[in-house]
Every structure is written in C-alpha cells, then in structure tokens.
Amino acid sequence: MSRIGRKPIVIPAGVEVTLVGNDVTVKGPKGTLHSAFHPLMKIEKQGEEIIVTRPNDEKEARSLHGLTRTLINNMVDGVSKGFTKELEIQGIGYRAAKQGKNLVMNLGYSHQVIVPEEGDITIEVPDATKIIIHGIDKQHVGQFAAQVREKRPPEPYKGKGIRYVGEFVPHKEGKAGKGAK
Numbered sequence: 001m002s003r004i005g006r007k008p009i010v011i012p013a014g015v016e017v018t019l020v021g022n023d024v025t026v027k028g029p030k031g032t033l034h035s036a037f038h039p040l041m042k043i044e045k046q047g048e049e050i051i052v053t054r055p056n057d058e059k060e061a062r063s064l065h066g067l068t069r070t071l072i073n074n075m076v077d078g079v080s081k082g083f084t085k086e087l088e089i090q091g092i093g094y095r096a097a098k099q100g101k102n103l104v105m106n107l108g109y110s111h112q113v114i115v116p117e118e119g120d121i122t123i124e125v126p127d128a129t130k131i132i133i134h135g136i137d138k139q140h141v142g143q144f145a146a147q148v149r150e151k152r153p154p155e156p157y158k159g160k161g162i163r164y165v166g167e168f169v170p171h172k173e174g175k176a177g178k179g180a181k
Contacts, residue, residue, distance in 0.1 A: 004070060005065035005068070008050065008051050010049055015027070017045060017076070022038065024036075028076075029079070030082050032079065037068050041061075043068070052065065053065075078138060085164065086165040087130070087149060090160055095129060096125050096128060097128065101117045107161075115151070118144060120135050120140065156169065156170060
C-alpha cells in the first residue's frame, strides 16, 4: 500500500473543502482551487480529514493513489499558506525591477525582457538580483518560475544567468591551451 496515499489530509481551520464525486473544491483565506480527479480513486471527507483510498492493487490504481493524495494536499496547503519560488540573477549588469504588474529584466540582450504577472501569480522584487514568485497553485508557481528562468538560464562557464536560490551550477573549464601556441 502507498505510504503517502494512506496518510489522511488534515483540513486546517479557515479552509473549506467541498466534494462532489471526484471533483474537489478547496476554499481558503488565499483563494479557491478546483480540480477533478481520476474516477478510480475514492475521495472521502471524514470530519476534519480527507481520506483517499484505492479499489484494488492494480498498477494503475497504485500509481494514482499517492498522486491524488499529494495533489489534494497541495491544494489545501496552497489556499491556506501559499507557495513561493525564489530566483536569483547573477552577472554584471543583469538586474530585475517591478513596473506595475510586469517584471522587467535586463539580461544582457539588446532589449529588456518583460514578463507580466499571470492569474493568481504575484511577483516581488526585493532587490535588483532577487525575484520571488508567490501563488496558491503549486504547479502554476513552478511553471511560471521555470518560464522566467528560461529567459536566461545559468551558463556553465561563468555561471551568469537566472537560477533558483540554492541551485548548484557545475562550472566547466574554458578552452584548453588558452594562450599557448
């Protein structure tokens, strides 16, 4: 049996969960999320807990069990606490700023790179080399952070570019025999 799938999801105070078949709607202080799950999974609300069970031990049911429980848990966490991704910019002259609802970045191109906020995503720029992305949907926050990072991914020779905070970028050595003929 799935170790993750067996764990009940505790519903915190201030969060309301509505189940209609396998459609789950979660309302909380930060917003509302809705998702439909595979009909094979059985989702029940028992008091202040949500329990996900599977009908049998077939491969498909086993693979969906832990996934369904984790997705519902992420919905509950998102509307109560929210999710954040932090990015840092490295490189001389590389910087970011917030103008209205747009993230404006100078990344060594001949033009500025402008990324607008989308839906429930909010962008915060505490200083010129740090970007913080907030949202209630974990998948949407991660996807948006990946799209921002994609504008100038870290390169392996000097390490310049946009990276996640704490990300390790392995450095390569330059050309061998540089300067020698």
